[in-house]
Every structure is written in structure tokens, then in C-alpha cells.
Amino acid sequence: MERLSESLYFYAALFDCLESALPRASLERLKMERSLLGEEIKNIIACEGAERKQRHEKLERWNQRFDLAGFGNVPLSYYAMLQAKRLLQSFNCDGYKIKEENGCVVICWQDRPLFSVSAWRFRR
Known part of the structure; x- marks a missing residue:
């Protein structure tokens, strides 16, 4: 549960700062959210043991x-x-x-x- 709540706070802040810098429709932002952050979040939340590559x-x-x-x-x-x-x-x-x-x-x-x-x- 701690990993989930810490991840929520971290990524909420990260998405807030993205919101201040790039419009939601920005192609660069969409690519970063989808390919980088989406995979990272999925790995932190859904994976365990050797499958989990991201560790904040x-x-x-x-x-x-x-x-x-x-x-x-x-x-x-x-x-x-x-x-x-x-x-x-x-x-x-x-x-x-x-x-x-x-x-x-x-x-x-x-x-x-x-x-x-x-x-x-x-x-x-």
C-alpha cells in the first residue's frame, strides 16, 4: 500500500509540472506520457520481484x-x-x-x- 500511495503522490506532482509546461494536446507530452511514464507506472504498480524494473x-x-x-x-x-x-x-x-x-x-x-x-x- 505504501508503494501505491508514494507512487500516486510522485506521479501526481510529475503530471502537475508537465501540465504547467506543456499543453495536454502537445505531441511531445503525449509521447512522453504514453511511452515513458505509462510503462514506468505500470511496472511500479503491477509488477513484483524480478519483473519489477522501476524502483523509486x-x-x-x-x-x-x-x-x-x-x-x-x-x-x-x-x-x-x-x-x-x-x-x-x-x-x-x-x-x-x-x-x-x-x-x-x-x-x-x-x-x-x-x-x-x-x-x-x-x-x-
């Missing part, structure tokens, strides 16, 4: 995986965060936000995290 996991889980594999987080600099925010502003996209979380850049639609960017290095 929270940033905390990825941090744990990297840590257990011997990697350490390299916090992104203030300049990198500033550059990311300026780049987003240059596209004039209302609704998107960029925030810093545990040394990672998190791209959000409204307040819903969609994607994160981080840097890691192997601990010696």
Missing part, C-alpha cells in the same frame, strides 16, 4: 546504500547550489523549487521532491 527510493535510502558500499557524500558547494537556482530561474518555471538536503540538490515541484543530485567518493 527516497534519498535517505540511497544515502544508506552508498554509505554501506564504502562511499562518502561530498557536499555540493554554495556556488553549485546558487548556480542550480539561477539556472532554474532562467527558465522562468513557476512551481519548481531547489533545496539542499544533506549535501544534495533536491528538485521539487511545489514542496514534493522529484529528483535529487549528489556527489560521492570512495572512502579510502
